[in-house]
Amino acid sequence: MFRTFGQNIPALSVGANVPAVSVAESSEAIEATIELPGVEEKDIKINLDGNRLVISGEKKEESTKDEKDWHVEERSYGSFYRAMALPFTPEDGAVEAHLDKGVLHVVVKKPTALAQKTKTIEIKTGAPPKA
Template sequence: MSNSEFPVHRPFRGNRLALRPLFNREGETPMLAIQNEMNRMFDEFFSDAFSFPGQFLTRRSAEFFPRMDISETETEFKVSAELPGMDEKDIHIKLEKDVLKLCGEKKSAVEEKENTYHRVERSYGSFERVIPFNTQLDEDKVSAVFKNGVLTVKLPKAKEVIKTSRTITINPS
């Protein structure tokens, strides 16, 4: 048998099929990067019911976007947000009808115009995260602590859920 009888595998020589690494330098997988970007776009899109629907497309993708954990027990929800490099005075928390809104601004360090930057990875800017809860909360007992760059908001569930229901009679026509 000669070599011409066997199919020869020749890899594509262009960059179109080049394999990408599974993790980038920050340890983020491509799917996690996509998920984070989708979360950012959905949060921005739905954060203001009266804003133009395409407004999130015009914003810089390098804006500061804090990562969050949301957990639940039988008695409360807990929201933890990473806000490194921020001051407590630059963070605002609002609760409206069982919807938590975290917003603030991570301010840029003073830039030196003489420097030539070879890489810029830190992000700055305004952020807003809106978290709806499907449970009534005890608004008077909500608390927040900001320590070591982590904001923790505890939202106790209302002990007595106010259910408004009634029987509606059908009137004869």
């Protein structure tokens, strides 16, 4: 499932066009952490299209004063886009997003039917009963 994350995106260096993403899965949810330094909350869009989670937006260029002669400027600006096909269609209200210090945290809760529940099996002493 995660191998297809970002598939069909041109090979670009990580920057404004393709933000770095970490994805983890638990029995209750899929969690994605996306690095978006310098991007404001209002410039980020998160959409669900069936079972596809789409994160897009734009990092806007800061105005620079012409009184400086720039020798090197390595900051990147422009639009970005990441999409991930989920192995399920999320229920309404199952997606939460928080932006904290340039890192976007997205949690997609799994449908109740898919949530894996751990069951503890009792171990009995002695030989098993004869069938």
